[in-house]
Amino acid sequence: MNNIIIAIDGPAGSGKSTVSKLVAKELGLLYLDTGAMYRALTLKAMRENVDLEDGEALTLMTEKTLIRLDTMPDAETKVFLDGSDVTFEIRTPEVTDNIKYIARVPGVRRSMVKIQRETAAKKGAVLEGRDTTTVVFPDAQYKFYLDADLKERAARRFKELRSLGIETALSDVEKDAKKRDISDETRKVGALKRAKDAVYIDTTSMSIDEVVKKILAEIKKIK
Numbered sequence: 001m002n003n004i005i006i007a008i009d010g011p012a013g014s015g016k017s018t019v020s021k022l023v024a025k026e027l028g029l030l031y032l033d034t035g036a037m038y039r040a041l042t043l044k045a046m047r048e049n050v051d052l053e054d055g056e057a058l059t060l061m062t063e064k065t066l067i068r069l070d071t072m073p074d075a076e077t078k079v080f081l082d083g084s085d086v087t088f089e090i091r092t093p094e095v096t097d098n099i100k101y102i103a104r105v106p107g108v109r110r111s112m113v114k115i116q117r118e119t120a121a122k123k124g125a126v127l128e129g130r131d132t133t134t135v136v137f138p139d140a141q142y143k144f145y146l147d148a149d150l151k152e153r154a155a156r157r158f159k160e161l162r163s164l165g166i167e168t169a170l171s172d173v174e175k176d177a178k179k180r181d182i183s184d185e186t187r188k189v190g191a192l193k194r195a196k197d198a199v200y201i202d203t204t205s206m207s208i209d210e211v212v213k214k215i216l217a218e219i220k221k222i223k
């Protein structure tokens, strides 16, 4: 499959990343983790003490930043910020907490969306994030919205943090997930919205394998 765009959106913990990687691998497409780009910018702003309330400063910083995503043969992504590998640093709770400041700046989003469109258009891709079905590729042939109950999403995130060696309480993870839903759904630009023409999949009681199979079956149907 070439030059095919598959866009997958949904809230944190809906299973997007794991599923998107597997779908990309199965179809031989590039996997584009758009959240990793907002994470890398947030890390840079924190490191350089850029005022997170200053949209203009964040836009300027973004314009001078080089973000590179390298997809490995196993579909894992390495994230490079101005040439340095920040794959692990961008996943800390501190970065996650501060993404809302970066994600709401129109100038920042414009730059990210441009890179995402150009990268994906070259050879086709599976893109996942919050606005890939509504802003980045609203006309993509294949659009999916993955969802899951808050409790299940928090439990998944808790497991993921543990696997990264980050100790935290499940109740805190649930509170954070709720806060992130609100900021993802209410920002003025690039908010998380369920596109009417996206295939909706509730993954609460589905295994990863089942979700991947469902997406591949839908793609065959739409083709």
Ligand code: DC
Pocket: 012, 034, 035, 036, 038, 039, 099, 103, 128, 129, 130, 131, 132, 180, 184, 190
């Ligand atoms: O997918 P993730 O949890 O790594 O995304 C982290 C944050 O990045 C998310 O809470 C909002 C932001 N984001 C965004 O604004 N637009 C995207 N397309 C992807 C992520």
